[in-house]
Amino acid sequence: MGGKYRVTGDQYPRMRRPKKRGRIVAAVIASVVVLGLFGYGALQLFDVFKGDDGDTKANAAPQNRPCTPTTTAPALKPMALPQPAGVTVNVYNATTRGGLAKTTADAFASRGFKVKAFGNASPPYDKKVTQSALIVAGPAAEAAAREAGTQVAGSMVKIDPTRKDKNVDVMIGNAFTALASPADAAKARVVAANPPPPKAVCATGAPATTPAKAPAKP
Template sequence: MGGQYRITGDKYPRMRRPRRRGRLVFLGAASAAVLGMLGWGTLQLIDVFTGNSGKASAAGPRADCAKKASPSPAADKPAAVPKPGTITVNVLNATTRTGLAKETADELKKRGFRIGDVGNAPKEYDKKVKGTGMLLGPAAALNTSLPVLATQLPAAERRTDAARQGTTVDLVLGDAFKALAPRPAADKALAALSAPEPTPTGPKNTC
């Protein structure tokens, strides 16, 4: 080019694109955020695999102590259930089979129970008990004598009569009755009834 636009000298102007400072700032901030998230995630994974949490660490070493259920002091004692020798049982036959009440009464006596009346069931139950049997007693026997007698015939129905007096209980034999529970199984059930497992009552600090 000539005239007033003539270029002289040995240096020429360089043509470059204008720098985009906004994009560089954005990229820098995004990189910092990604690195921060990676570092935080790594710390969380370490906490998971080592069993620690941020809250537990901030609260101190005792905050990491596990809490477990503890048995009730009262549950450590065996339940106060009566012994078979203190329970008087009336054995009543509600079936058409003869001699069933006496056979059952003799077996109960061998197992330590006291035997009261032995004979046919009263009219209200005679030939009306379709299951294996029915255990009857006063209201006070619901959690005492009846559960003990039920160890000998677990499938029997249990009933109480609030108007009934005394402590004697009845075993009414039903149509489905074949025999009492095998003695080893009955003895095991009776032992479990006398010494029940402790029941958890709440968390206990194991520190």
């Protein structure tokens, strides 16, 4: 090359990007990456404390969902119970254990109940009573059935609307071991005479909750 500007020597000058500018660009990129990671971590931490797992609606607590309260059993009315001497029972063995009807009938008799008959349970109940005892009676003997049921912890009373007599059938079940102690029978008698209302539950099986009242306006 001629003229005013002329390159001399046997090497050409190298064209390089200024070092200072390259460092600034690298620092900016690193800052952006760090800020992005920090923001992502903060978002994850917020979700942990919030309890949001990405499926909030599906995992909402059942007790917080609105439901229509239902009851598992009809309410029983308070009822004056007769004394054991005014209750006539038939004791039937619905288990595979032999001699249970006779010994249980004697135990009822020793507590003042009138025992009319004892023996094996009929086919509708034989080997089909899982609880300690099933007390079966007609509507006219409901109070007597409740009285007999106080003597067997874990028993259940069944009212047969087709029955017209006032006798009470005690179907001994698989869970039966012995009659309740006199003290426990006395406590059960109080509950049987004044049964608590059945607990309301939701259709999902969770207990029904009473909705909170709105605060009164000033």
